[in-house]
Amino acid sequence: NINYLWKMKELILITLLFCCVFTAKAQNLILNGSFELNNSTQCFHEFYFINEYNTTLQYSIDYGGPATLALIKNSCLTCLPQTYLGGGANDGDYMLGVAGEKQILSDGSVGEKQGEISLELTAPLNNQQNYKLSFWIKKPPPTFYPTYCLKDFKNNYISVGISNTNDAFGTHLITSPYGDTVWQQYSIVFNTQNAEEYIAVKVGVNDTIDYAVLIDNFFLVETTEQPNAIYEQYSNKQL
Numbered sequence: 001n002i003n004y005l006w007k008m009k010e011l012i013l014i015t016l017l018f019c020c021v022f023t024a025k026a027q028n029l030i031l032n033g034s035f036e037l038n039n040s041t042q043c044f045h046e047f048y049f050i051n052e053y054n055t056t057l058q059y060s061i062d063y064g065g066p067a068t069l070a071l072i073k074n075s076c077l078t079c080l081p082q083t084y085l086g087g088g089a090n091d092g093d094y095m096l097g098v099a100g101e102k103q104i105l106s107d108g109s110v111g112e113k114q115g116e117i118s119l120e121l122t123a124p125l126n127n128q129q130n131y132k133l134s135f136w137i138k139k140p141p142p143t144f145y146p147t148y149c150l151k152d153f154k155n156n157y158i159s160v161g162i163s164n165t166n167d168a169f170g171t172h173l174i175t176s177p178y179g180d181t182v183w184q185q186y187s188i189v190f191n192t193q194n195a196e197e198y199i200a201v202k203v204g205v206n207d208t209i210d211y212a213v214l215i216d217n218f219f220l221v222e223t224t225e226q227p228n229a230i231y232e233q234y235s236n237k238q239l
Helices: 002-023 050-056
Strands: 044-047 060-062 069-073 094-104 110-114 116-120 130-138 158-163 171-175 184-190 198-203 211-223
Touching (some): 050 060, 130 158, 171 184
Antiparallel strands (some): 044 069, 060 116, 069 094, 094 110, 116 198, 130 184
């Protein structure tokens, strides 16, 4: 009968709306977490000046030092066969190489250049809300940077924090374990009291030197999960 048909239509409509709500991908609160928003024309863009990075990538600032960052496109051939980069970026067409190394200063002393960036958020964090941050890292091969084609970086940790300014690390959230040669994901649930507006990333742990890592797909969402200090690890099975 007509009433039965109308009830069936209503049930179908409600079911479809329910599915749409729960299958929709959550909005990433990081504006350029996969480094896709850039105006680079190079497949391997190594940044020798801080301002060069800042004007090439949108919503991201380099505050660590020159020659520590490289934007890499999937199609790139640099010092190594494409089979290594064949896995490509974890998300989209680009990934970021971040490095740190010893530097002999003009007075003969040994200094350090450290890769540090900030990623701008869509809005300040809300102290009434819990957040879940996820990111992917990958160990680079010995033949990574064009200027260091025979250099084997020893470490590839990264530390991630939240900050109120785009030129400081701020509050520490998580330091990743040692990276692998395949993409691995790490996540943490946290809350905040300071309405931070940036995710901060730096390579190394305990300010060690001689390190490099590939990073990609920083994703921040609101969550009902409770804050924790335990990371979750996944492997990307893409060959």
